[in-house]
Amino acid sequence: MNRNFEYSQSIIKYHMLKKQFIETRARFLKICEDLKIEDYSVQPAIFVSPPKWHLAHSTWFFEQFVLSEFSEGYKIYDEDFAYLFNSYYNNAGKRVLRPNRGLMTRPPVEDVYAYRDYVDAAMISFLEGHPSEKAMTVVQLGIQHEQQHQELFCYDIKYILGNQPTFPLLKNDLTLAEISKPSTWLKVNKGLYDIGHTEETFCYDNELGHNKVFLNAYEISDQLVTNREYLEFMKAGGYQDFNLWHAEGWEFIQQNNIKAPEYWHEVEGEWHQYTLDGFMKVHPDQPVMHVSMYEAFAYAEWRNLRLPTEFEWEAASSLFEFGQLWEWTNSAYLPYPGFSKAPGALGEYNGKFMINQMVLRGASIATCPNHSRSTYRNFFHPNMRWQFSGIRLAK
Template sequence: MTLKDSYLKTRQRFTAICRTLKTEDYSVQPVIFVSPPKWHLAHSTWFFEQFVLSKFKPGYKTFDEDFAYLFNSYYNNAGTRVLRPNRGLMTRPTVDEVYQYRQYVDQEMLEFLSEDISEEIKKIIELGIQHEQQHQELFYYDVKYILGHQPTFPTIESDIHFTEIEQPSKWLKIEEGVYDIGHNDDSFCYDNELGNHKVYLHEFEISNQLVTNQDYINFIDAGGYDNFNLWHAEGWDFIQQNAIKAPEYWHKIDGIWHHYTLQGFQEVNLKTPVNHISFYEAHAFAEWKQMRLPTEFEWEVASKHFNYGELWEWTNSAYLPYPNYSKAPGALGEYNGKFMINQMVLRGASVATVDYHSRPTYRNFFHPEMRWQFSGIRLVK
């Protein structure tokens, strides 16, 4: 697939997955970590305008001078911006104007991609495509939170679904040794995957499948949320302060657990992987099972032995730079490096991840209390 085709496919997918939203859905921000769908559509467009067209396309005219302020996310080098908690206050520009913005930038980009451009520019455009794919996944997290906290639990059309786990888990033995970690070929990767290096691992066994809803209900029924001995101190404080007794979107009705899905409010399927779990909850569950979570290095080495892609899987590794890690200069250097503090690594992919976006070396990262993303548990013993 050419770079032009990849760009067009990615851009068209975003508008396609938004097709069943109502206009009123586009501007809602119920909590600070959720961004409105309209903002995602505009921000991913601004990325191409800011880092490609404005810098490299001669004679390019900015669509609207205010949009850089409205739709910059965290790039300090790119100028001032609307504060993250205030993204939901923007009823203007309208949804129609945001789609006009996308159309304008797409036309300019397709013209630009028809020309002979340097390898440096191609790499920035590829980063922009990958960046938009990330926002397409974040869109699903955010719209689920927006709709899942409404009284009538509205739905949208999506292909988000989970596979039932029919067989008992098996334990895969990984021998001790020195292993290569990190990205090491010419295909695309983020800078946080670079710094290919070696690690020593002790022998361990890792489950070939994820923890199921039934497994997690057993933990709840055994008093897992009431036993402080299972929890990190911060995790115990977090669930106490927020009165958490189950995964995000779960509700117990007449003794039966139900949860919100994008297909509607349903009884929890006991055979599918438990989802919307914080790192704190994943750790407590592992403690209850007298096991642990894998490190990100153990996960990477073992990943060739099992299927992944249903959920992002919490690891027991803090998000830190690899040896010889270096940031790109300027705004693009802010993409990953400045977030390497107080976050935990997740590996794999999820049902909302764009095809081919993930890989065994991909390092996702979230704060340990976050639960709105599609996250689950794989155990090590």
């Protein structure tokens, strides 16, 4: 009886993983439905990847790390694709340099979609063969990896279209909800708090190394900073007062002539912003987005407040709702105690980026459903603004 139960549970696990794989892969096609063929290969900045590259790279991940490794007799779709669509996995071989991704007009988009179809069919057949636990772990990582790229795609296509003179529209579901009530301060007592992932569910290796941290008593806002509040900072000369900025942040905004969040434009004395729904006036009650860590820090300084640390954020996360925007913390991206990398290429997934980056917590309107959690550690360089990032304050 017990063996039958275990077999039934195993069958359910295979079925659920296959279902998640199919739904995740279909979601990427759905969010690309409104693209024009000319949109697929554009790379207006080094940190932006073309939509075609995202579609191919996430497919290559399954081919490279699942099918080639665990599926006996699998035939590689195209030997050149590993070189063209590897991202940063040195252990997986040579690759096209990141700044050159937009130079690739070949393979054409139709070949990339054919590649996806080929790999999807092989993956579904593979999953129906009841793969090993080790293989299933890598498949789950591949699914989560694809979900990350779907969010990155949203950042990138907004940057691609938002830097065109006509501000094109794109069908989307990325509208921010209004913040309709004043923010309040949530009190957190001093004490020891558990940090890190402990549940029997998926997490990235950078969430592991469960540890306790001591936190002094603090308060954290129950809401994000709004455009209305951020406009007050701008009108008060926040971008002109070097006293509010890190030296590096001040140099960054001076060199790049930054006077407002990304995608904001002043037209006849009024601030407008580009969204995928079009060019429109800044909505005062939506949370401010597309700000760098430098800007978030300067705003907090202006308010005589501060950004929370990532541990403060995690300890308080059950007290407030999150999911509108990734939230900058005042914590450098570093390993937890006992952190260890996986061997080979998959060990490059997170560990080698643990320098010169800052942690963001939460999720955003572009995050795939059920992808984030309270222990999730996102990370970017402090000057980056194209991601969907906002500000939560602490004191």
